[in-house]
Amino acid sequence: MGHLSGTASTAEAAPSPAQPHPWDHRVKCNETDADGRRIPTRYGNSEFGWNHFTHRHNIKKCRIVNEALSGNPDRDDNHGRLEYFGDAIRAGPNPAHVKYVVIVQYSRKTKDGKYDAGRGKKIGVINAFCRNQPNNKCPAWMNQ
Secondary structure, X not given: OEEOOOOXXXXXXXXXXXXXXXXXXXXXXXXXXXXXXXXXEEXXXXXXXXXXXXXXOOOOOHHHHHHHHOOOOOEEOOOOEEEEEEEEEEOOOOOEEEEEEEEEEOOOEOOOOOOEOOOOOOOEEEEEEEOOOHHHOOOHHHHO
């Protein structure tokens, strides 16, 4: 389980394979988990990836996603879906503790087959959200 800290990784661009469904394959951030899996967070679209969860769940910093990914998966369905749990802790006069989840599709294609990352690549992070928060939306202090 990761604890919120660290710095954001730099973005990298890669050529896009032909896609039957439009999505932004570019990588916003990268992290390597404790088992050596290199996991990208792609920009994606409104269905998955950065463009999905940054708006819907108020996660706007790579360090939030990367901190959870830096450990071991907390759930593995043995079909490419991994879940990493994280804790965000705010100290000070108004302390808070929020648990969050980062969901990864560690395979070339999404489970429904609609999206393909290309030969030798992984889809990566498909969603991230806070638990026990209204609409699974993370508090603004996590992005500071």
